[in-house]
Amino acid sequence: MTIETFARFAMACLLTCCGSVAIAQGLNSDVPTIDIKNGTATATPIAVVTFGVEGGGLPPQTDVADVIRSDLNRCGQFRALAKNDIVEFPTRGEEIKFPTWNMLKQAYIVVGREVQGAGGDVRVEFELFDVAKQQRLQGLSISGQASDLRGVAHQIADLIYEKIIGVRGAFWTRIAYVTSKGSGANIAYALMVADSDGFNPQTVVNSRQPLMSPAWSPDGRKIAYVSFERGNSSIYIQEIATGSREVVSANKGINGAPKFSPDGTKLALTLSNGINPDIFVMDLATRHTTQITKHFAIDTEPVWTPDGQNLVFTSDRGGKAQLYQASAAGGDATRITFAGESNMKGTVSYDGKKIAMAQGNGNVYRIAVLDRATGETKAISTGGLDESPSFAPNASMILYAATEGPRGVLFAVSADGRVSQRLVLADGDVREPAWSPYRQRGQ
Amino acid sequence: MKLPIRVILIATIASVTLAACASKTKPPPPVADNTTQTDRTTTAPDNGGKYKVGDLDTDSCLRQRIVYFDFNMTDIKPQFQAAISCHAAYLRQFPTARVTLEGNADERGTREYNLGLGERRGNAVSGALGSAGASTSQLNTVSYGEERPVCKDHSEDCWQKNRRVEIVYTAKQ
Numbered sequence: 167m168t169i170e171t172f173a174r175f176a177m178a179c180l181l182t183c184c185g186s187v188a189i190a191q192g193l194n195s196d197v198p199t200i201d202i203k204n205g206t207a208t209a210t211p212i213a214v215v216t217f218g219v220e221g222g223g224l225p226p227q228t229d230v231a232d233v234i235r236s237d238l239n240r241c242g243q244f245r246a247l248a249k250n251d252i253v254e255f256p257t258r259g260e261e262i263k264f265p266t267w268n269m270l271k272q273a274y275i276v277v278g279r280e281v282q283g284a285g286g287d288v289r290v291e292f293e294l295f296d297v298a299k300q301q302r303l304q305g306l307s308i309s310g311q312a313s314d315l316r317g318v319a320h321q322i323a324d325l326i327y328e329k330i331i332g333v334r335g336a337f338w339t340r341i342a343y344v345t346s347k348g349s350g351a352n353i354a355y356a357l358m359v360a361d362s363d364g365f366n367p368q369t370v371v372n373s374r375q376p377l378m379s380p381a382w383s384p385d386g387r388k389i390a391y392v393s394f395e396r397g398n399s400s401i402y403i404q405e406i407a408t409g410s411r412e413v414v415s416a417n418k419g420i421n422g423a424p425k426f427s428p429d430g431t432k433l434a435l436t437l438s439n440g441i442n443p444d445i446f447v448m449d450l451a452t453r454h455t456t457q458i459t460k461h462f463a464i465d466t467e468p469v470w471t472p473d474g475q476n477l478v479f480t481s482d483r484g485g486k487a488q489l490y491q492a493s494a495a496g497g498d499a500t501r502i503t504f505a506g507e508s509n510m511k512g513t514v515s516y517d518g519k520k521i522a523m524a525q526g527n528g529n530v531y532r533i534a535v536l537d538r539a540t541g542e543t544k545a546i547s548t549g550g551l552d553e554s555p556s557f558a559p560n561a562s563m564i565l566y567a568a569t570e571g572p573r574g575v576l577f578a579v580s581a582d583g584r585v586s587q588r589l590v591l592a593d594g595d596v597r598e599p600a601w602s603p604y605r606q607r608g609q
Numbered sequence: 610m611k612l613p614i615r616v617i618l619i620a621t622i623a624s625v626t627l628a629a630c631a632s633k634t635k636p637p638p639p640v641a642d643n644t645t646q647t648d649r650t651t652t653a654p655d656n657g658g659k660y661k662v663g664d665l666d667t668d669s670c671l672r673q674r675i676v677y678f679d680f681n682m683t684d685i686k687p688q689f690q691a692a693i694s695c696h697a698a699y700l701r702q703f704p705t706a707r708v709t710l711e712g713n714a715d716e717r718g719t720r721e722y723n724l725g726l727g728e729r730r731g732n733a734v735s736g737a738l739g740s741a742g743a744s745t746s747q748l749n750t751v752s753y754g755e756e757r758p759v760c761k762d763h764s765e766d767c768w769q770k771n772r773r774v775e776i777v778y779t780a781k782q
Contacts, residue, residue, distance in 0.1 A: 554719065572761055
């Protein structure tokens with residue numbers, strides 16, 4: 167078998183394995199299935215060998231190496247060797263036979279072991295090697311709870327990613343999204359929070375009335391969202407750990423599109439007061455609002471630039487919806503999107519360099535990314551009814567809402583558009599995704 | 610029987626005038642405010658208190674509770690002017706009756722933008738009712754954007770059913 171055929175076989179195994187692993191680990195119908203569509207030939211090949219387990223006790227429920235492989239594949243920048251193609255099982259650097267991995271054309275190899283402690287603790291040690299140079303690049307250990315081995319695995323994937331790519335990894339993050347099940351008068355809505363690979367979904371809010379627009383606070387502890395439970399759209403802020411929540415805006419008309427400022431002290435939002443929607447900024451301590459736009463057009467979906475100085479928002483003041491920018495202190499708005507018939511719902515990358523948005527041309531809506539330096543716009547999804555893009559905190563991936571037939575699903579696509587991963591609930595619609603900030607330990 | 614003929618005549622003149630007005634001018638672009646539409650509706654005819662509360666369920670005009678819209682448009686099409694007129698007449702006759710105008714949009718475009726579109730449509734109907742004789746205290750607009758679809762197919766056939774304002778009586782008298 168030539169290396170080329172072998173690689174193709176490995177890719178086929180990879181695609182099958184990822185799908186089947188996800189289903190196998192699904193314990194109930196609400197765990198999202200994950201399919202990885204497309205691969206890229208330019209991704210860096212990396213072997214993550216099954217971790218050894220030491221310390222006795224029950225075998226762990228989570229295959230840490232599997233989680234790391236899936237993470238690295240998802241971002242599009244790596245191609246992890248399929249589990250089935252791993253035939254040697256070093257757990258320490260000194261056990262690695264480099265010629266094997268060289269023959270398998272791997273650029274990197276990760277080995278490790280889980281050490282189970284008493285009382286549900288676990289310590290996971292791992293080492294990252296450059297195969298060609300036979301050189302150890304990293305050797306670290308992460309401690310955690312055996313009940314959250316997935317979280318530990320994501321943290322390891324982040325460290326590997328950062329060591330090789332040079333940018334902080336965003337695998338140990340969460341996503342918020344809205345689900346709806348049922349039809350007609352019997353729709354059940356929920357606001358959910360899950361790991362960014364879709365595992366461990368937790369309900370934040372259940373409602374019989376629509377929920378929209380979840381937005382994370384920068385410390386990851388709170389979510390702002392729109393709820394229709396009071397009859398009209400109104401904005402709540404809820405603390406995830408305790409479930410405690412308060413209404414922050416319930417004016418007449420539309421109360422929508424909440425977004426925390428980067429320092430967490432303010433909330434940008436849309437208020438119409440029954441007349442027409444404009445952008446406002448609320449000081450969360452005083453609840454005092456400042457009006458940012460004053461225009462009879464629909465102005466909505468404000469997002470902050472990372473320096474907290476400006477707001478990018480959607481406005482149809484020019485006829486069709488486009489993105490505009492205004493100072494967060496108020497002032498004139500300048501149009502910033504010029505490609506496509508319409509552009510809505512911007513999301514700004516952590517470095518302010520890119521804006522992803524929902525772009526409409528005719529009846530086709532796709533996710534497009536604007537490079538602010540060059541002014542170029544590139545479509546990164548195939549389109550249909552794609553909307554609601556949200557950048558990962560390291561901008562390596564974008565989460566967005568799409569439809570497959572009658573059903574709403576989420577996709578996570580690599581920033582260059584080459585690799586995409588679908589998250590699907592067993593039944594019902596999923597929409598309105600929001601990627602969390604980086605997690606903090608103890609959250 | 611003079612009275613009914615007079616009513617019919619006035620109603621006919623009103624609807625012909627409305628139709629003529631509608632055909633002369635182009636609908637304004639979505640960004641323009643929608644007061645130009647409401648200027649065109651005439652005051653509801655003084656129906657001499659012809660309605661009973663039960664007519665909401667039996668009168669063919671009053672039973673029309675949904676106004677439909679074209680894509681991205683918020684102006685009221687001629688075929689709905691009659692419904693506007695009769696509801697305005699009813700509201701004028703029963704000053705303590707209340708309606709909520711529920712504005713909706715089809716699924717295209719983002720959800721928050723569609724909240725705005727639904728509100729514009731609700732306000733267009735509210736404005737038309739007000740111009741036709743209802744009191745503003747009787748009118749309340751709520752937008753549901755695309756959150757309350759009556760169908761979920763990705764086709765114009767379904768989309769047009771969702772681009773609507775529903776006239777909901779919260780108090781019939």
